[in-house]
Amino acid sequence: MTTKKKGYTARDIQVLEGLEAVRRRPGMYIGSTDERGLHHLAYEIVDNAIDEAMAGFCDRVAFTLHADNSVTVHDNGRGIPVDIHAMTGRPALETIMTTLHAGGKFGGGAYKVSGGLHGVGSSVVNALSEHMRVEVRRQGRLHYQEYKRGEPTADVVDAGPIPKADPLRAGTLVTFTPDKEVFGHTRFDWDTLLTRFREMAYLNKGLWIICRSEAHPEDDRTFYFEGGISSFVRHLNHNREVLQAEPFYMEETQDTNVVEIALQYNGGFYETTLAFANCINTVDGGKHLEGFRAGLTRAINNYAKKSKLVDANTTNFSGEDVREGLTAIISVRMEEPQFEGQTKGKLGNAEIKTAVEQLLVQHLEFYLEEHPAEGRRIIEKCFTSQRARD
Template structure:
């Protein structure tokens, strides 16, 4: 008797991780990695909680102590973690936020309007990954204490994590507050080395940089670093009353003479998004308020530094706020250059974003409620609505800076620098073009129409193969230049299923694709040398677009199959319709099929909404503006893409040969036999 694999797999094989077990099982999911970056992230999570108190106006001093025994202590003079009993869980507020994932005061309640912690995971993750975790809370007229051993509450009978531990639930009130003794929270933890690599350590320079950056962003709070790791105590204080202006001076390259003074921009805007209310019910078009602060200046050098922060959290990879800043800087300064007489020569092109950013040192900080990040480590902001807010504030005030009488001369010096940078770039490009090899597939030079990204690693990079030059314009404005590259394709490429290898490589569009990917073709294709992490086919949502997609999939299947086998080829899914409701709180919905559009319109009208008619239909990607293209097709947080897979190689080979091969008769027979399966209403005619 043969026992199937299915019969051996039952309910007992399923695992349910409760409480903090999930963090210990997969620490990288919660702290990003298990090397030194993960250890540094534990420290950042604890400091960020104290910083949120400072941002809310309840704390003025935060002291970080690095003890000789490897523990880290963070003290603040804020309100203190709530000590009362939580009605639903029966736990004290302190125990709740430190032992339960997704618990805290930052889920839309009145505790914080804008904070760095959003998921209720940070402090509890630190507790889960610590040998010992001590908390002292001064609040409600008393001093409260609680300790944890690997996330379990109890009492230690001595100092350090090796002291005897006894399980004991509940927060303990140990004494009354003395006269003049303020409120606050003190946390000391010893991280558990079992969950980290042997070489993982808390890096003092990372700690110093974290405290310094946060002091720049929260000028009302003083940060003190006490380093007792060498036996003595070295103390360093970080306090910057001028905020972002001080940070720009600090970040500017040494010896780089300023071309302009520091331009300070601040403003407020609103955006709408779907969000859950206090009862967890999703609400559409919830209005959010965003505060934007920017400080920037240009220097005579070539280096550019643009640091981005959300609610004091550094976003290493930028995100939607940086996209809005870059768009605004490009548009406003291009417009100013166009209006200025004598800056541009006849037939000279306007400068690009790279020209505008050359020599710039800038700091961008936004404060928003419940921001969305691409991961728990918050390296990249993905809140879609913030792009327009930042763009609006920065564009308006940069324009005013270029036109104001007091700063007009300074602004013209900057504009001249940008124009000069564009001219130098064009000369260098001409020199590179002249040095290119004649062959389409040899050499390192890239096709001139490639709009490349800035990142050099393949982990996050994406190459969009874009149908037509018209869509390229919107895509260029919509993309995140940090990691999204664009290669426009003119028309339909050669059907490689019918053509020889020689004819295939002679095709200009195919040659450009092969050259840009940089991994070769056929048997010599080397996935390890591919320049991008993902390839996304971005064609119109019509019959011609489907044909172009099919031709490109055929190319990859025949000559670059490892891209498909490794799951790195995707097809974008642009929408067909844009449904807009009338009225003060206008609502926009994108749909992908005729039926979906009709049902959506019917549902909205039934709910009493008035629809703008006729409902516009996108005939191509080029009809979308940059914001629409970003939101629907290019934003990793909101887009829909189809991964192209190759699960059954034989079936895939047969399908490609039938649909794209040289023999016409089998294809015609298949089309005749399959005609009844066609949904004529779905055909774009």
């Protein structure tokens, strides 16, 4: 039995200032302090660079994993603003790096589409780092600031004009060392990082992501995919017998929501479907995945009946029937994504379910009508799946 505490007054109420709350309860912000949480730090900084790419201001992101387990990320985007922020009276750079819910992702001003909902990414990484240095190349000048466990060690420094020999003329460079007080001796896993960054390159066709490991230079990688998520599907199916020569692909905007889908069937028995929202891998699914599954089932059944490949009165494929042997990527881009949890594992926007379902039915039915041989093979695959379940 616990001992009862007699008093409970205003003096018992703690108010945590600044980023102290992050250090006291890091799991609330990054999910955990194990290997998964550690990798989330790297993803947050890279996601900020990807946001610049989605906004059309960046086409190159470089990631370096140093031998001491520190990380450097730099992009050739616009660079974080360094002018004085009206509300805080401090440079915008310092405000973003040291204040929760501060950034250009609210209100749709600097970013129409971004992966950052909570506005906590950079400041949380800063709070959970032994050391961080941010360099900004913007409007021809170089500024930087350094931090220790979330606190600035000095004011933002104006280092003067960018040297002509500097190959990086604009953009942001962030170097951070995860805090051993928080993460112990957990280290970044290079293969895990490469898997994530390969995904990002697939989701942003035309974006270069250069990955360098000081500990394993033989494993350095550069990712660039002009084919985008169609290339992603081909990559996932590369050792499988496919039913379509090329993946089905669609991209369309409904209202302000961009829906992009690629899919291809193979001769296997398992489904591989990945769903992304604003380049965030929503590992727990959400409304976009629900819309995809509903739209896929509708489109396959509609086509099978219209083309008289099945008896319209007796045959109706289930969701399981139409997803066996399916490889698919769903990528949606939204101005106001509603993610569940700080780690953004599930998308909650109800309206995206309708958009994905409607657009997929429209485009996939047309595709099947235009590719009758592939359509017949897909329906036969669904029949086989249905019979195996009966």
